[in-house]
Amino acid sequence: MGVDDRDEVYLQDFEEDDLVYFTTHQGIAANLDLGRVILFDKRAFGWVSEKIALADLRRVETISTTPGSEGYFAVGDGLHRVGASIGVAIKDSIAKAKARREAGLVLHLRSVDTPVFFIHEPDNSRHASLCEAFRQLFEGEMRRPFHVVPPEVERAFVAPTPAEIAAQEVRDAENEVRRRVTSVSGRQIKGLTVVALGVPIAFAIYQAITSTAPFRLGDSIAGIAVGAFFIFLLGFFGLWFLNGLFYRPSAKQTDGRPPA
Structure with a gap:
């Protein structure tokens, strides 16, 4: 200590x-x-x-x-x-x-x-x-x-000098704001979950209606699970990328400097 x-x-x-x-x-x-x-x-x-x-x-x-x-x-x-x-x-x-x-x-x-x-x-x-x-x-x-x-x-x-401490505090605050803003929020995760499940389920229903092949429940569930997983994974990283792409620190967060 x-x-x-x-x-x-x-x-x-x-x-x-x-x-x-x-x-x-x-x-x-x-x-x-x-x-x-x-x-x-x-x-x-x-x-x-x-x-x-x-x-x-x-x-x-x-x-x-x-x-x-x-x-x-x-x-x-x-x-x-x-x-x-x-x-x-x-x-x-x-x-x-x-x-x-x-x-x-x-x-x-x-x-x-x-x-x-x-x-x-x-x-x-x-x-x-x-x-x-x-x-x-x-x-x-x-x-x-x-x-x-x-x-x-x-x-x-x-x-460190008081000026160095103040500058570090500003950087820490900006990094914390950036972390919160660019992270995928709970609301976004809920919406992504609905989309990730809804799309493969809708596709499975469409196939069951239009296909002439016999309907197999096990195959449909497996297809829905795999599709939902990949849609959720791609959507999660897509949201994270977009959050970071459109993030701009305010003048207050950059100690009065113009945002980079």
Whole structure:
């Protein structure tokens, strides 16, 4: 979820946090005063975020490219107690198997949705700095804020201006109106159903009257069903096409611009 139950999280929401660390595909922001952590994960459609309490960050396992330097920072009685261990056994899981292959940090969380979160950091120097930042975070006092945010990530989280928000609202409203107007209405569907059934039934009656062949009820019903189906299908897409063809947004829907 987003900060303060918003769907969106912006740079201003976490830029002054105690610990802010982003790679190109993952990120974390932690704030001691607010007692919260925001996890960021980049998907195909953009960044998604999840907010959890800082106390729900159970421990952080460190996986280094330097042999024998693995360990973890664990929360004991509150955030001020630190545990550490060298060569901790890592249980089998997708995230932890990946962590063994790629240096980084594995965050263990008290969360059903995200019990394990992996941050990839193969550079030994940055890895050591990030580990020290987490150590200070668990001690409950950061000597100074620790921020690593690539410029492209900063740009992705810049809040839109009021003008951009207003323009997007106009576009959303126009798209919603277009969707309602161009969709086939219930009244049109009822009329189409009458036509789709009426035409093959009328044709079947005409054939029964004029044909010299013996009348077969089963064949007539099958013919009516097939004819009604294709007439309804063609009519439905025809109405949808015509609704879109004759749709013109009003000046109000286009924010005063002439309709396209």
